[in-house]
Amino acid sequence: MDMGARTPTRRQLLSAIAAVGGTAALYQAMTTLGHAAETQFAGPPNLSGAKPGASVIVLGAGLAGMLAAHELTKAGYKVKILEYQDRAGGRNWSLRGGDTYTELGGATQKVGFAPGNYMNPGPWRIPHHHRTLLHYCKSFGVALEPFIQFNHNTYVHSSQAFGGKPVRFNAAAADFEGNIAELLAKSVNQKALDEAVTLEDRERLLEALRGWGMLDKDYKYVSSLRTSGHRGFERPPGGGVNGAPIASPLYDFHDVLDPQVWTSMAFFMGHEMQTTMFQPVGGMDMIGKAFAKQVQQLITYNAKVTKIAQDDKGVAVTYQDTATGQTATAAADWCVCTIPLGVLGQIDTQVTDAMMAAIKAVPYSGQVKIGLEMRRRFWEEDDYIYGGHSFTDQEIALISYPNNNLFGDGPAVLLGAFAREMGAYRLAGMTPQQRIEAALQQGSVIHPANYRKEFVTGASVAWSRVPWTLGCCARWNEDTRKTHYQTLVAMDRRIVLAGEHASYVGCWMEGALLSSIDAITRLHKRALEA
Amino acid sequence: MTPANILRATLAAGLLVAFALPSAVAPAAAQAVQGGDTGGGVVRVAKPVTGAQVYQSVCQACHMQDGKGGSGAGTIPALASNPRLAGAAYPIMVVSKGKGAMPSFTDLLSDAQMANVITYVRTNFGNSYAKPVSEAEVARIAHPPAAARD
Known part of the structure; x- marks a missing residue:
C-alpha cells in the first residue's frame, strides 16, 4: 500500500473518518495512524561492582536467562544456569x-x-x-x-469471496482503497462532510482521494491503465508491437469488502509488523547459539527443576538430571527464573501466595x-x-x-x-x-x-x-495485567522472574530481553543494598 | 464403531476435510488476530458441534487423542480415568475459566459446545459419569450474572 499521501492529510482524514464512521472509527484510525514510540531500550545495563562471592542461579537457558547470566557475570556475580533441554536457546530454535x-x-x-x-x-x-x-x-x-x-505480489485467499480463488494482494488492496476513496469522495461531493471539513480541506481531501485512490476525473474508481498501475494489468506494458498495456478488470466490491482483504492490509500497519x-x-x-557462546560454561543441561526454595540468606534449587535421574540441589544468593509460567506454576516454588496466583493466572x-x-x-x-x-x-x-x-x-x-x-x-x-x-x-x-x-x-x-513450555506465549489481558502483572515482575525476596511473560512485548524475543535487563538491574540494586 | 472411533478412523485415513457430517457443522466463525507475533488475516474454521468434534478440534491439542495428556518440564493432566471429573462443576470451571497455562474457552466455545464436550469427556476415556452436562449448568458457572436471571 502506498501510504505516502497519508502524512499531509492526516488531520483532515481523521476528521472525515470521524464524520463518516463516528468516534469508534476515529479511535481505531488514530490508533493505526498514531505516532509509535520506538523502544524502551536505553543500551546494555552496564552493571558492575557485585559484592565479592555473590552468586546468582538462572533458571532457563533461553534468551532472557542467557542475557541475565552474561550481564551478571560481567557485573562480577558467580552465575550458574539450569536448563531442562539438552540445548540452549529456548524458543529461539531452528x-x-x-x-x-x-x-x-x-x-x-x-x-x-x-x-x-x-x-x-x-x-x-x-x-x-x-x-x-x-x-x-x-x-x-x-x-x-x-x-x-x-510483498504486494502474494495472494489473499478467502473461502467466501472471489469464488474461493486466491487473488493477488496488490489487486485486492487497490480495489479496497479505490472503492473507499470513491465513496468518501462521493460523500464530500454530496456535501455530507460540509460541517466536518472546511471548504479548503474538502478540496485537499478530494485531491488526496483522487491521487491515493486512483480515481478518474469524475472521482470514480474504474478499470483503467491508471488503476491497473496499482492493481496489476491484464497485459503489462512491454516493448515493440504489442507493447501497449491492457487494463485489468476490477473485482466485485462485495468481494473486496471480505474481511480477509482489509485485515491482510491492516496487518502490516501494526507497529511490530512494519518493515x-x-x-x-x-x-x-543463530541468535541462541551466539548467546550460548557467551555463557556456555555456565549451563547445566538436562536439568529439570523440581523445587525452588528460598529464605533470607539465599535460594536453593532442586533439580533432576533427566538423563540419569539423579537429583541435586544448587544454592545461590539470588535467582533469576525464566521458566515459562505454565511450567513454573507446577513447580514447588517458595514465593508469596500473590506471586503464585500471578504465575497461575496467565494462560498460553x-x-x-x-x-x-x-x-x-x-x-x-x-x-x-x-x-x-x-x-x-x-x-x-x-x-x-x-x-x-x-x-x-x-x-x-x-x-x-x-x-x-x-x-x-x-x-x-x-x-x-x-x-x-x-x-x-x-x-x-x-x-x-x-x-x-x-x-x-x-x-x-x-x-x-512442546514439552519444555506447554505453550507458545503468555497471553495477558487487561484484567490479569491489572491484578497480577506488577506482582509477577516484582522481586519476591531473592527471586525475580524474567522472560517474554514478564513484559509488555509478549511473544517477542525483545520482550524477553527487556524483561531480563529490568529484572537483573533491580536484582543488582537489591543485592548491593542487602 | 462408536462415533468417536469413526472420527478417529476418518482422521487416520487422512480425510481431513472439516468433519464427516456437513449437517453437523455450523457456519464457520471468523477470527481476527490477537496480540504477539501471529499470522495476519482472518481464519474461518468449521465449528465443531458434538462433544467428540469439540474434543477432537480443541482439547486434543493438549490432552491428546487418548485423553492421557503428557509430561515434560511440566504436565498436561490426563482426562482419562480422572476422578476429578465425577462432579460436573470442576470441569465446567476449568474449561470456562482456564487453569494455569490452559486458557478460558468462553470466547471460543459456546455454552452448548462446552456442555457437549464435558459430557463427552465424562463418558469416554474410561470415565463413566453418565449424567449429561446441560448448557444451563455451564452457563451458571461460566456467566454468573446471566445465571441470576434463569
Missing part, C-alpha cells in the same frame, strides 16, 4: 535435516530437510525497532539479512507452524513471489515464502502454516503426518498446480505440545 523432535504425547519427527534448509518453529522475524535484540545480535556477531515482510524486518542468516537459532497460546520442503521454488519461478506471506482463512492461516537463497536451485522450505486459536487447536490435535496432509490440502488452494507435486518432506511444531 529445525534442520537430521534433527529429531519429540512432542508431548510421544510423536517423534525426524526432520528430512536438505542440507542448508531449516524452519524456525518459534520466532522468525525481527522488527527494526526491537533495539535490544538488534544490539546484542551486533555485539555477539550474528549476521542479519532482510526478512521480506511485505524493515530481519532474520539471522542461516536460521533463527498454542500456535502451530509447519515447514514444507518443496523440490523447487515454484512460487518464485511460476508465481513471481519472492518472500512475504499469502494469507488464507483456512486453518493454516498463511503460506510464508523463504527470504534466503532467492533464485536458488534445488529444494527450499516454505512455512506452510502459522496457525492460531481454533486453527491451531485443530492442527495441534493431529498427528505430525496428518498436519502435513492438512497443510498440503489447504496450501493447494493457493498453489493448485505445484503444491503437492513439488512436496518433498515436512515438519511441524504444535506449541501446545
Whole structure:
C-alpha cells in the first residue's frame, strides 16, 4: 500500500473518518495512524561492582536467562544456569535435516530437510525497532539479512469471496482503497462532510482521494491503465508491437469488502509488523547459539527443576538430571527464573501466595507452524513471489515464502502454516503426518498446480505440545495485567522472574530481553543494598 | 464403531476435510488476530458441534487423542480415568475459566459446545459419569450474572 499521501492529510482524514464512521472509527484510525514510540531500550545495563562471592542461579537457558547470566557475570556475580533441554536457546530454535523432535504425547519427527534448509518453529522475524535484540545480535556477531515482510505480489485467499480463488494482494488492496476513496469522495461531493471539513480541506481531501485512490476525473474508481498501475494489468506494458498495456478488470466490491482483504492490509500497519524486518542468516537459532557462546560454561543441561526454595540468606534449587535421574540441589544468593509460567506454576516454588496466583493466572497460546520442503521454488519461478506471506482463512492461516537463497536451485522450505486459536487447536490435535496432509490440502488452494507435486518432506511444531513450555506465549489481558502483572515482575525476596511473560512485548524475543535487563538491574540494586 | 472411533478412523485415513457430517457443522466463525507475533488475516474454521468434534478440534491439542495428556518440564493432566471429573462443576470451571497455562474457552466455545464436550469427556476415556452436562449448568458457572436471571 502506498501510504505516502497519508502524512499531509492526516488531520483532515481523521476528521472525515470521524464524520463518516463516528468516534469508534476515529479511535481505531488514530490508533493505526498514531505516532509509535520506538523502544524502551536505553543500551546494555552496564552493571558492575557485585559484592565479592555473590552468586546468582538462572533458571532457563533461553534468551532472557542467557542475557541475565552474561550481564551478571560481567557485573562480577558467580552465575550458574539450569536448563531442562539438552540445548540452549529456548524458543529461539531452528529445525534442520537430521534433527529429531519429540512432542508431548510421544510423536517423534525426524526432520528430512536438505542440507542448508531449516524452519524456525518459534520466532522468525525481527522488527527494526526491537533495539535490544538488534544490539546484542551486533555485539555477539550474528549476521542479519532482510526478512521480506511485505510483498504486494502474494495472494489473499478467502473461502467466501472471489469464488474461493486466491487473488493477488496488490489487486485486492487497490480495489479496497479505490472503492473507499470513491465513496468518501462521493460523500464530500454530496456535501455530507460540509460541517466536518472546511471548504479548503474538502478540496485537499478530494485531491488526496483522487491521487491515493486512483480515481478518474469524475472521482470514480474504474478499470483503467491508471488503476491497473496499482492493481496489476491484464497485459503489462512491454516493448515493440504489442507493447501497449491492457487494463485489468476490477473485482466485485462485495468481494473486496471480505474481511480477509482489509485485515491482510491492516496487518502490516501494526507497529511490530512494519518493515524493515530481519532474520539471522542461516536460521533463527543463530541468535541462541551466539548467546550460548557467551555463557556456555555456565549451563547445566538436562536439568529439570523440581523445587525452588528460598529464605533470607539465599535460594536453593532442586533439580533432576533427566538423563540419569539423579537429583541435586544448587544454592545461590539470588535467582533469576525464566521458566515459562505454565511450567513454573507446577513447580514447588517458595514465593508469596500473590506471586503464585500471578504465575497461575496467565494462560498460553498454542500456535502451530509447519515447514514444507518443496523440490523447487515454484512460487518464485511460476508465481513471481519472492518472500512475504499469502494469507488464507483456512486453518493454516498463511503460506510464508523463504527470504534466503532467492533464485536458488534445488529444494527450499516454505512455512506452510502459522496457525492460531481454533486453527491451531485443530492442527495441534493431529498427528505430525496428518498436519502435513492438512497443510498440503489447504496450501493447494493457493498453489493448485505445484503444491503437492513439488512436496518433498515436512515438519511441524504444535506449541501446545512442546514439552519444555506447554505453550507458545503468555497471553495477558487487561484484567490479569491489572491484578497480577506488577506482582509477577516484582522481586519476591531473592527471586525475580524474567522472560517474554514478564513484559509488555509478549511473544517477542525483545520482550524477553527487556524483561531480563529490568529484572537483573533491580536484582543488582537489591543485592548491593542487602 | 462408536462415533468417536469413526472420527478417529476418518482422521487416520487422512480425510481431513472439516468433519464427516456437513449437517453437523455450523457456519464457520471468523477470527481476527490477537496480540504477539501471529499470522495476519482472518481464519474461518468449521465449528465443531458434538462433544467428540469439540474434543477432537480443541482439547486434543493438549490432552491428546487418548485423553492421557503428557509430561515434560511440566504436565498436561490426563482426562482419562480422572476422578476429578465425577462432579460436573470442576470441569465446567476449568474449561470456562482456564487453569494455569490452559486458557478460558468462553470466547471460543459456546455454552452448548462446552456442555457437549464435558459430557463427552465424562463418558469416554474410561470415565463413566453418565449424567449429561446441560448448557444451563455451564452457563451458571461460566456467566454468573446471566445465571441470576434463569
